[in-house]
Amino acid sequence: MRSAKGASGLTRREVFRAGGGGTALGLLAGSPAAAASDSNIYTRIGVRPFINLTATYTINGGTLTLPEVKRAMEEASHYPVNIDELMDKVGERLAQLLGGEWGMVTAGCAAALAHATAACVAGADPERMQQLPNLEGLRDEVIAPRQSRHVYDHAIRSVGVKIVEVDSREDFHAALGRRTAMIAVLGTGEARGKVRLEELVEAGRKWDAPVLVDAAAELPLVPNPYLSRGADMVAYSGGKILRGPQCAGLLLGRKDLVRAAWLNSSPHHAFGRSMKVGKEEIMGMLAAIEYWRGKRDIQAEYREWESWYAFISERISAISGVRTAVLPPAGASPFPVLRVDWDPEKIDLTAGELGRLLLEGEPRIMSHAEGEGYGFVIRPAAMKPGEYKLVARRLEELLRGAAARGAKPASAPAAADVAGRWEVEIEFLRGTARHRMFIETSGSRVTGTHFGRAISGELRGILDGDRIRFRSELPYEGTRLSYAFAGSISGDRIFGEVGLGEYGGARFTARRRRYGG
Numbered sequence: 001m002r003s004a005k006g007a008s009g010l011t012r013r014e015v016f017r018a019g020g021g022g023t024a025l026g027l028l029a030g031s032p033a034a035a036a037s038d039s040n041i042y043t044r045i046g047v048r049p050f051i052n053l054t055a056t057y058t059i060n061g062g063t064l065t066l067p068e069v070k071r072a073m074e075e076a077s078h079y080p081v082n083i084d085e086l087m088d089k090v091g092e093r094l095a096q097l098l099g100g101e102w103g104m105v106t107a108g109c110a111a112a113l114a115h116a117t118a119a120c121v122a123g124a125d126p127e128r129m130q131q132l133p134n135l136e137g138l139r140d141e142v143i144a145p146r147q148s149r150h151v152y153d154h155a156i157r158s159v160g161v162k163i164v165e166v167d168s169r170e171d172f173h174a175a176l177g178r179r180t181a182m183i184a185v186l187g188t189g190e191a192r193g194k195v196r197l198e199e200l201v202e203a204g205r206k207w208d209a210p211v212l213v214d215a216a217a218e219l220p221l222v223p224n225p226y227l228s229r230g231a232d233m234v235a236y237s238g239g240k241i242l243r244g245p246q247c248a249g250l251l252l253g254r255k256d257l258v259r260a261a262w263l264n265s266s267p268h269h270a271f272g273r274s275m276k277v278g279k280e281e282i283m284g285m286l287a288a289i290e291y292w293r294g295k296r297d298i299q300a301e302y303r304e305w306e307s308w309y310a311f312i313s314e315r316i317s318a319i320s321g322v323r324t325a326v327l328p329p330a331g332a333s334p335f336p337v338l339r340v341d342w343d344p345e346k347i348d349l350t351a352g353e354l355g356r357l358l359l360e361g362e363p364r365i366m367s368h369a370e371g372e373g374y375g376f377v378i379r380p381a382a383m384k385p386g387e388y389k390l391v392a393r394r395l396e397e398l399l400r401g402a403a404a405r406g407a408k409p410a411s412a413p414a415a416a417d418v419a420g421r422w423e424v425e426i427e428f429l430r431g432t433a434r435h436r437m438f439i440e441t442s443g444s445r446v447t448g449t450h451f452g453r454a455i456s457g458e459l460r461g462i463l464d465g466d467r468i469r470f471r472s473e474l475p476y477e478g479t480r481l482s483y484a485f486a487g488s489i490s491g492d493r494i495f496g497e498v499g500l501g502e503y504g505g506a507r508f509t510a511r512r513r514r515y516g517g
Contacts, residue, residue, distance in 0.1 A: 050364040051387045055333070055379030056217060056240035058108075059502065060366050063381040065284075066243045072287035073245065073280040081279055083267050090286050091262075094252065097293045099224045101255035104262045105238070105285045109216040109249040110155040111265070111275040112235035113184075116212045116251055117142065117159040118271050119260035120182040129264055132271040133160030139181035143172065143209070145193040145200075148186035149478035152214065156184055159271060163477065169195050173203060180209040187215035187226065187234075188331040201230035210257055217241065217332040219298070220250065220289070233257055238281075241334050241381060244288030248281040302329070302336055305380040308388035309338040312378070315392040319399050321346030333379060341375035342399060349402035351376050357398050363390050412465035414444055416489045422510040429504060437510065446470050450483065461485070468494060 042049050056063045087104060094103030106112040121138055122128035128138060142156055146167040153163055161181060166172040172195050183204045190197055190213070201211050210232035217240050226234045231253065238248030251258055265272035306326060313324040321343035329335050342349075355369030355376070369376040378391070424435040437459065439448040446461040450472035457480075461470020466489045473480040485508065487496025492512035499505050 048364050050359065050366045051384075051391060052382035053365060053367040053378045053380075053391065055335070055381040056237070058239070058246070061382070062239040062246040063241065063243050064384070065239075065245065066288060066291055068291045069244050069284045069287045073284040076280045076283035079279075083279065083282075086279060086282055087262060090282055091258070093286060094250065094289060097222075097289050098220050098250075098252055099222055100227050100234075100252040100258075102258045103250060103252045104258055104265075105277050105282045106235075106249040106251055106265065107247055107275040107277045107281070108239070109214065109235050109237040110152055111272065111277075112249045112251040112261075113152060113155040113212070113214060114158055114275065115261035115265045115272050116233050116235065116257070117156045117161060117182060117184075118264035119257050120210050120212075121159060121161065122260075122264065122271075124260040124263050129270040132264075133158070135160045139179055141175075141179045142182045142184050143175050143180055144184045144478075145172070145189065145195060147189040147192040147194075148184060148214075150186055150189075150214075151479035152216070153184070153478035156182075157477070167194065169199070172200070176203055176207055176209065178207070180204075180207055183209055183211045185211060185213045185231070187213050187218055197226065197229050197231060201232075210254070216249075217334065219334050220252070220292070222293070224252070227253060233261075238285045238288060242288045242292060243381075245281045245284040248277060248285040250285065250289075304385075305383075306336055308380060308383070309336070309378070311388055312338060312392040312395065315396045316340065316399055319347070319396065319403060321403065322399055327377070335379070335381055337380075338378040339375065340378065340395070344374045347374075347399055347402045348405070349399070350374065354398060354402075358394060361394060361398075363394065365391060365394060414441070414463035415466040416463075416491070417441065418446065418463065418468060418489060418494070418512075421513045422494070423513055424508055424510040426498060426506050426508045428500075428506045450474065452481075455481075466490070468496075 040049070052060050054060045091102045091104055095101055104115075106115060118129070118132055121135065121140075122132055131138070140161050141164050142161045143164050143166060144153065146165050149163075149165060157163060163184070164175045166175050183200050185193075185197065185200065197211070197213075204211050211230070213226040213231045213234040215226065215234050216237040218236065219241055220236050224234060233251060233253035236242070236250040236252075238244035238250060239246035251261055264270045266274070266276040309324075309326050316322050317324055323341050325339045327337045327339055350371070351369040351373045352371050355367050358365040358367050358369060367376060367378070418439050419441045420439060422437045422439060424437055426433045426435060433453055435453070436451040437448055439446060439459070441463065444463045446459070446463060446468065448459050450457055450459045452474050455474045455476055457472050457474040459470050459472035461468060467487070468489055469484075469486045471485070472483045474483070482501045484499035485496065486498075487494045487508065487510070492514070494510040496508060497505055498508050
């Protein structure tokens with residue numbers, strides 16, 4: 001007997017195969033099957049899972065772990081072993097599979113960066129290892145090209161070192177010296193840098209400054225594209241495209257350095273003791289690498305994902321103003337992605353508004369749709385087979401609905417002049433901070449400068465009657481801290497809330513400082 005199709009055009013079997021539980025409820029609301037599916041390990045404690053279009057983002061659970069990895073972790077959990085003995089054998093096996101002299105499994109790629117830094121600063125000297133992160137008398141600088149700076153620098157800085165950013169060959173050679181413990185390079189940023197990897201390696205060896213490459217989201221190709229060019233160590237994430245344990249990573253390279261990194265990590269009582277990796281993660285990561293080198297057909301996966309994109313594109317490209325494009329694997333996304341854009345003159349819906357509707361609806365969908373723009377990318381690595389049909393249906397529904405509604409009402413004229421200098425108090429979940437802002441206005445548009453405790457950045461926003469919304473980004477080391485203010489204006493006072501991105505939210509009160517007052 002053939003399964004009956006609902007109004008969505010999907011069969012009951014397709015819905016549950018795709019959703020795997022609560023994600024399919026919107027299609028079968030009210031049916032006994034839907035009620036039965038609304039119970040899993042997450043929903044029982046009040047957490048709603050989602051279809052994940054963000055692929056490998058850790059905050060969204062990472063990618064889908066391979067069945068082979070799960071089986072290895074389950075088997076490993078039943079036997080006690082000595083972790084040093086285990087890593088010794090696994091390290092040799094990783095080197096055989098991926099190249100390099102030795103390898104170690106870490107608690108994620110960020111942990112690999114921290115352990116590698118500790119190895120370069122303290123080596124395998126127990127006294128120096130215990131001294132960390134106090135760097136008195138030790139090498140205390142890490143050089144990084146500007147194009148290699150990023151938020152994960154924090155893992156390197158956690159050891160106590162100062163990152164010296166360079167932006168030219170002259171800067172690099174001037175910065176290199178007796179205080180240089182290591183040279184840090186982002187794999188996807190190296191080609192954009194002004195000093196190539198080979199020159200970094202050659203110069204670093206003259207000062208005994210090893211080169212570490214962060215290739216977190218990349219595939220560990222053989223021959224290794226970084227070790228083959230002279231890099232001393234390279235770090236990978238295990239829970240991204242490799243589909244290993246979400247809480248695992250890899251460090252490969254020179255045996256003396258990687259083994260020293262292991263000694264600086266758990267289970268040893270050193271700086272990295274808190275970054276524990278267990279026997280289950282170790283064997284799960286090895287299983288992911290053995291599957292990658294032996295049986296995995298990444299090109300077949302690409303073809304399957306591109307077929308999903310074709311289905312989604314066919315459904316939503318029929319809407320006037322919507323356009324799509326498949327982008328090939330590149331850089332930090334070693335898989336094809338689908339770019340979706342729309343014309344705001346025809347579809348008056350921002351990416352942020354679309355993202356909120358996707359996340360609040362059924363099936364619940366997590367996406368990269370955010371901000372004030374009119375487009376986003378879909379990344380496939382965490383999607384289950386069949387979920388693409390649910391995504392296509394929901395996108396079509398929301399985009400077509402927005403096109404039918406017409407333009408939004410214009411913003412109300414500004415009810416107050418907010419130009420000037422403002423003293424801002426921000427109340428965080430714990431703690432407060434005093435910031436300053438200089439605001440300029442042009443009609444309903446707001447621009448200016450936001451000064452934090454020690455850093456500053458531009459702000460931009462809009463006035464709507466007695467309401468104000470504006471965003472700012474403050475650069476700090478390798479990242480940018482984002483603030484999204486939304487408040488009410490009352491004379492020389494603005495009060496409201498501020499979104500802090502991954503750091504939650506806060507409340508703020510701003511008071512205008514009158515010059516001469």
